Amino acid sequence: xxxxxxxxxxxxxxxxxxxxxxLNLIALPGLIIISxxxxxxxxxxxxxxxKTQLGAFTxxxxxxxxxxxxxxxxxxxxxxxFSTYFINTVVYATGSTLIELTKSALCGYVLARYRFPGRNLxxxxxxxxxxxxxxxxLIPQFVLIQHLGLLxxxxxxxxxxxxxxxxxxxxxxxxxxxxxxxxxxxxARVDGAGFxxxxxxxxxxxxxxxxxxxxxxxxxxxxxxxxxxxxxxxxPDLQNLAVxxxxxxxxxxxxxxxxxxxxxxxxxxxxLVFLVFQSYFVRGLAGAVKG
Amino acid sequence: xxxxxTLLAIVNALHVFGVIVTLTAGGPGQASYTVSYFIxxxxxxxxxxxxxxxxxxxxxxxVLAFMFVTGQAAIARGAERLRKDYNV
Numbered sequence: 001x002x003x004x005x006x007x008x009x010x011x012x013x014x015x016x017x018x019x020x021x022x023l024n025l026i027a028l029p030g031l032i033i034i035s036x037x038x039x040x041x042x043x044x045x046x047x048x049x050x051k052t053q054l055g056a057f058t059x060x061x062x063x064x065x066x067x068x069x070x071x072x073x074x075x076x077x078x079x080x081x082f083s084t085y086f087i088n089t090v091v092y093a094t095g096s097t098l099i100e101l102t103k104s105a106l107c108g109y110v111l112a113r114y115r116f117p118g119r120n121l122x123x124x125x126x127x128x129x130x131x132x133x134x135x136x137x138l139i140p141q142f143v144l145i146q147h148l149g150l151l152x153x154x155x156x157x158x159x160x161x162x163x164x165x166x167x168x169x170x171x172x173x174x175x176x177x178x179x180x181x182x183x184x185x186x187x188a189r190v191d192g193a194g195f196x197x198x199x200x201x202x203x204x205x206x207x208x209x210x211x212x213x214x215x216x217x218x219x220x221x222x223x224x225x226x227x228x229x230x231x232x233x234x235x236p237d238l239q240n241l242a243v244x245x246x247x248x249x250x251x252x253x254x255x256x257x258x259x260x261x262x263x264x265x266x267x268x269x270x271x272l273v274f275l276v277f278q279s280y281f282v283r284g285l286a287g288a289v290k291g
Numbered sequence: 292x293x294x295x296x297t298l299l300a301i302v303n304a305l306h307v308f309g310v311i312v313t314l315t316a317g318g319p320g321q322a323s324y325t326v327s328y329f330i331x332x333x334x335x336x337x338x339x340x341x342x343x344x345x346x347x348x349x350x351x352x353x354v355l356a357f358m359f360v361t362g363q364a365a366i367a368r369g370a371e372r373l374r375k376d377y378n379v
Contacts, residue, residue, distance in 0.1 A: 130298075130299065131360045132356070132357075133305060133306040133352060135331070135352070136350065138330070139330070139345050140346070225308065226308050226327075226331075230331070242309070249313075
């Protein structure tokens with residue numbers, strides 16, 4: 001049936017170039033407008049960070065800060081305690097990225113290069129965890145961390161943040177290590193390398209995947225709200241930036257410009273990490289599709 | 292690929308939490324209450340911390356999400372097969 005339904009190949013036209021150019025003329029302005037609408041809230045936040053308290057309200061939707069005010073950053077950093085939150089966030093994001101990286105690299109390596117009973121089941125279970133809502137494992141994690149005596153400590157938050165299966169990363173690493181030529185492993189074995197030594201030889205080859213994992217996990221943890229909120233309920237000075245933002249919301253006042261300045265402060269490091277790993281990142285994703 | 296993206300987007304959309312806490316706190320009334328926020332409220336926010344009740348809700352939620360995802364995947368796979376058969 002499928003064969004009969006296929007259209008005769010002679011009737012297929014190549015798309016005419018001129019018509020395509022016309023369509024671009026219509027589509028491009030539309031796309032530009034849509035992306036401006038999409039980017040506007042972000043641009044507004046950036047500009048509000050430089051406005052005065054009064055200016056933020058009188059300027060309305062305007063993007064040019066007038067008069068200019070740099071006091072917001074000082075207020076966010078010192079008064080609102082963003083210096084503390086900033087350090088906490090760096091510690092959490094770095095710590096859990098390192099744990100997640102080690103864990104998923106080892107797991108993906110073993111799944112890709114070894115055949116053992118239950119391997120396929122394990123693989124399927126890891127894929128399945130992609131679809132489990134984070135909130136539904138939060139309470140068991142909480143109770144576990146509590147019994148370990150790590151509640152309201154930095155280590156507790158890091159462990160909770162890297163407590164998932166990291167399914168996406170494991171899949172990426174498995175796909176990569178599966179496609180490495182067997183000769184490399186044979187050569188390593190001939191030279192007498194054991195499990196850990198072979199792994200240490202192969203890991204640097206996976207640099208693009210490592211970049212993907214670092215960017216994804218770092219950004220995810222940097223913006224994570226649920227875990228730091230729940231695990232530091234009794235210790236407000238251990239909160240991260242995302243949770244710290246809540247403190248701008250007083251009962252009857254809202255420090256809009258300070259809030260915007262805080263946003264800008266918390267955005268810069270993420271941008272830096274992305275820029276540093278960016279070139280590897282694109283390459284890594286391109287390779288992941290093949291596997 | 293498109294299937295996986297759809298499924299992941301659905302699961303992500305199902306557990307909206309941060310937006311609810313920061314913007315509406317479930318209000319006005321209970322108009323924007325989500326399951327995640329309900330679980331958080333039951334288990335962590337007030338003095339009798341009801342872990343058991345929260346866990347039950349969480350388990351139910353996970354099962355529902357999983358059913359949703361499997362159903363969606365089955366439909367998408369069926370549509371894909373139809374499309375291949377009739378070459379649309």
